[in-house]
Amino acid sequence: MSDPNERASLADSSPEALLAQVALGNRTAFETLYHGTADKLFGICVRVLGERSEAEEALQEVFANVWRKAAQFDPSRASAMSWLGMMARNKAIDRLRALPMRGALSPLEFAADVPDPGASPLQQADALAEGDRLAHCLEQLEPKRRSLIREAFFGGFTYEELAARAQAPLGSIKSWIRRGLLQLRACLEP
Amino acid sequence: MNASLPPQHGEPGAGDPPDDDVLAGELVLGVLGPEERRRAQARAVADREFSARVASWERRFAPWLAEVAPLAPSVQLWPQICRRLGWESTPGRRPGLWQSLALWRGAAALAAVVALALWLSRPPGAPQPPAVAAVPPPVESAAARAVTTLAHDDGSPGWLASIDPVHGTVLVVPVPGAPDANGRVPELWIIPAGKAPRSLGAVSIDKSHTVAVPADSRSALVAGSVLAITLEPASGVPHAAPSGPIIAKGAIQT
Numbered sequence: 001m002s003d004p005n006e007r008a009s010l011a012d013s014s015p016e017a018l019l020a021q022v023a024l025g026n027r028t029a030f031e032t033l034y035h036g037t038a039d040k041l042f043g044i045c046v047r048v049l050g051e052r053s054e055a056e057e058a059l060q061e062v063f064a065n066v067w068r069k070a071a072q073f074d075p076s077r078a079s080a081m082s083w084l085g086m087m088a089r090n091k092a093i094d095r096l097r098a099l100p101m102r103g104a105l106s107p108l109e110f111a112a113d114v115p116d117p118g119a120s121p122l123q124q125a126d127a128l129a130e131g132d133r134l135a136h137c138l139e140q141l142e143p144k145r146r147s148l149i150r151e152a153f154f155g156g157f158t159y160e161e162l163a164a165r166a167q168a169p170l171g172s173i174k175s176w177i178r179r180g181l182l183q184l185r186a187c188l189e190p
Numbered sequence: 191m192n193a194s195l196p197p198q199h200g201e202p203g204a205g206d207p208p209d210d211d212v213l214a215g216e217l218v219l220g221v222l223g224p225e226e227r228r229r230a231q232a233r234a235v236a237d238r239e240f241s242a243r244v245a246s247w248e249r250r251f252a253p254w255l256a257e258v259a260p261l262a263p264s265v266q267l268w269p270q271i272c273r274r275l276g277w278e279s280t281p282g283r284r285p286g287l288w289q290s291l292a293l294w295r296g297a298a299a300l301a302a303v304v305a306l307a308l309w310l311s312r313p314p315g316a317p318q319p320p321a322v323a324a325v326p327p328p329v330e331s332a333a334a335r336a337v338t339t340l341a342h343d344d345g346s347p348g349w350l351a352s353i354d355p356v357h358g359t360v361l362v363v364p365v366p367g368a369p370d371a372n373g374r375v376p377e378l379w380i381i382p383a384g385k386a387p388r389s390l391g392a393v394s395i396d397k398s399h400t401v402a403v404p405a406d407s408r409s410a411l412v413a414g415s416v417l418a419i420t421l422e423p424a425s426g427v428p429h430a431a432p433s434g435p436i437i438a439k440g441a442i443q444t
Binding site: 027031035039 | 392
């Protein structure tokens with residue numbers, strides 16, 4: 001089940017095909033999937049958690065989850081990379097919520113506007129059309145809503161934390177973000 | 191997608207509870223406090239409509255994940271994941287299985303049976319196979335186990351199963367076939383004489399693998415019980431009961 005020939009044939013498989021094999025309990029496919037996606041998913045965990053050791057714990061949880069839940073992946077709903085990426089971000093945020101010393105990590109500075117030169121041209125091309133639409137729709141938001149939503153997404157901040165950071169009333173923050181979400185949805189899916 | 195959504199409320203205020211779609215957006219964005227987040231996550235598991243809303247928001251925000259720069263984790267991470275899953279080491283460097291004499295004996299026996307089954311299922315008039323394939327080599331009795339053929343309705347073999355009653359396992363070898371067009375997966379069932387089927391989990395369509403039989407079903411691994419394969423939804427395996435069609439079956443030979 002893990003001979004070099006199988007390894008070589010799996011190396012060219014899409015993440016979708018690998019997930020289907022993982023759902024059947026194929027460990028070689030699981031290892032191939034790990035080596036093909038761990039860097040990307042680790043980047044996401046670090047982006048949210050702001051440091052490596054917590055991000056590595058989160059990534060372990062992500063792959064343990066992938067092994068158990070690969071059968072739940074629904075290719076009609078999302079690409080495998082989106083599914084994995086969202087799972088990584090969710091695990092990272094769950095971990096962030098459980099940390100006692102939330103302020104000490106200060107992920108805002110880390111996350112705010114670090115340029116991202118690392119995405120491969122292929123990934124960028126894949127994401128370009130949708131990314132353009134998201135960027136375009138964000139441009140339509142007033143700057144305050146836009147920066148709050150982006151900070152929330154990458155920093156994993158709660159409403160309360162955003163209010164404290166922005167030194168604004170909690171009610172205003174909630175209202176800005178909720179209106180921003182509705183505007184985004186209307187723009188992305190008119 | 192949008193067409194199925196109920197009419198939106200007016201401008202969302204800060205004091206009112208948000209409508210479901212905004213709540214799903216808040217969950218995906220990650221702004222909910224710990225308790226609200228847990229509640230919304232539980233809903234996303236239990237409530238199909240809410241789960242679809244969450245999926246829509248994930249799709250909307252996915253481009254942001256695509257722009258995050260990759261970063262290599264420590265090389266220790268993969269072995270840690272293996273340990274966490276209860277695996278000794280990485281699958282590729284697991285000496286025990288691939289150097290196991292029993293496995294090679296079993297594989298040799300099964301290869302012979304597969305060759306025989308393919309030969310038996312050849313179309314009439316096909317050229318005779320070379321003599322070596324028609325005469326399986328003798329197999330040592332210690333490793334020889336009866337093979338149960340799980341045949342399709344037309345009699346052609348779909349899977350071969352070899353039972354190890356001592357370890358409570360079934361080695362399952364598919365005659366490679368096409369995946370189900372509807373995305374269902376083959377699920378193996380043991381049906382004790384006169385009793386309800388019990389799931390032994392999903393099986394592969396193109397790879398041999400060993401299925402561990404739950405302790406309370408091992409007594410059913412005897413002649414007279416039937417092994418059957420049905421097509422089932424990929425999620426929720428093992429299922430409590432079969433819902434799809436039987437695509438192959440065979441009575442256990444011991």
